[in-house]
Each structure stands twice: as structure tokens, then as C-alpha cells.
Amino acid sequence: MKAPLALALLVCLLGSISLADEGSTNKRAEQLFKKLDTNGDGGISLEEYGASMFGGYVSPKQVAKIFKQKDQDGDGKLSLAELMADGKKKDGKKSKMN
Template sequence: MPMAKTSVSNPSSPNPGGALGSMDEVIMVFKKFDKNGDGKISIKELAAALGELGGKISDDEIRRIMSEIDKDGNGFIDLDEFAEFHQNSSSTGGGSKDLQDAFDLYDVDKNGLISAKELHSVLKRLGEKCSLKDCCRMISSVDVDGDGHVNFEEFKKMMTRS
């Protein structure tokens, strides 16, 4: 079955301040979540993908995330819904809960801070090719208080700046 056609215009246009910088990146991550390649993400695929990101997420939380992203309520997340979620969660208007959810995915040990090691681990699982040294540079570029980690406020500023 072909992947759902997306109505998002200009697939290579940047998404200012977003975690996923372009539609190409959104599609790449969508395909990683869509394990069977049917063009939609089931609740099982969502649970598996989020589990791979290192966090233990309850079934209730998985259902909450699914219902938040699955706008048409058909039980699946299509590419349009996935792209819209990423666009909305990276825009400056609202999205604080979405930002917290994104932060929590990277904060593997749940200590309220993202370390270079945690960032590296999550990016590797998402298929990104970057070294631990690259992740250290990314962390230090947004580490306002100089503690070697990114806290939620620093993460929020990084994700919402354009």
C-alpha cells in the first residue's frame, strides 16, 4: 500500500526551531515508526518506537499520545497527522505539553536534564549519524547555565527559537 499523500507543501522547507528541521526529516522519522511500511503508524508501532527511544511509557500514556496525534480518530497516525504534530509541537504558540513530552523522550534517566550521552543514544536510535562529540557540542551550544546538561527551560528556548 502506498504511503499516504501529504498535503504539507514544499517537502524541503525548513521548520524553524523544530526538532525535525525539514519535511524530509519528518518523513524519515515517520518511516522508522511505521515498521510494516503501510503508510500509517498503529498503536503497537507507536509503543515500539517510543520504547526504542529509551523510556518506559505506560499503556495509558501511549493511548494519550495516540489520541493526541490521531486527529481523525481512525486508530492510526498517517503522515499528515505526524507532520502536523511535529509542526505544532515545534511552533512557539502553546505546545508546552508537547515540548515536555519531547524533552522526556530525550531525558532517558528522568533526572530533568539531557546529557550528551542521552542525546547521542536517542539520535542513534532515530538513525541519525552523529558522534558523542557532536552531541557534546549540541548540548554546549544551548547550555545557558554551563552545567554540561540541557534542562527543560534551555530545551524550550532551543526548540522555540527561529
């Protein structure tokens, strides 16, 4: 399995795992976050997200939609919490993927 596809599957898995086992889940999420944050600035940009997560399997337009959904504060970078979140805005409603 190609590494980008494996990372994408891991993110999907992390997003669906209950945090009942917070310690190991958080550790795996932090490791994934560090791999995706290739420039080490503490946030995952759209470019880092697209290049690392989908490796050509998803169109750039779709990657941008997914990124926008996950970027809950709209700052153009994903935090660890946003990467793990299920796409719900702070009000609990699903964000729209225009």
C-alpha cells in the same frame, strides 16, 4: 522512519515553532523531554541527548557541540527551556560552536 531521527526532527520543529500556541507546544515539548530524560533526573545529559536524538546519524563530536550550544547555563544537563531554546545565550547572542 527510525525513532531517533523522528525525535531529532521533532526537536528541530519545536525549536522553530512560535509559542503563539503555547499550550500544545509546551505539552509536546514536555513529552519529548520526558522521553529523552531516560534516567528521570529532571535533566538531559550529553549521553541521553546523543543516544536519543541522533542514533548514529551525527558524529559524537558534533553532538557534543550542539549540546554545549544548547546548555546555556553550562551545568552539563539540558532543562526543558534549554532543549527548546534556539541556542541563544541570555545576552541574546548566539553561542559559539567551537
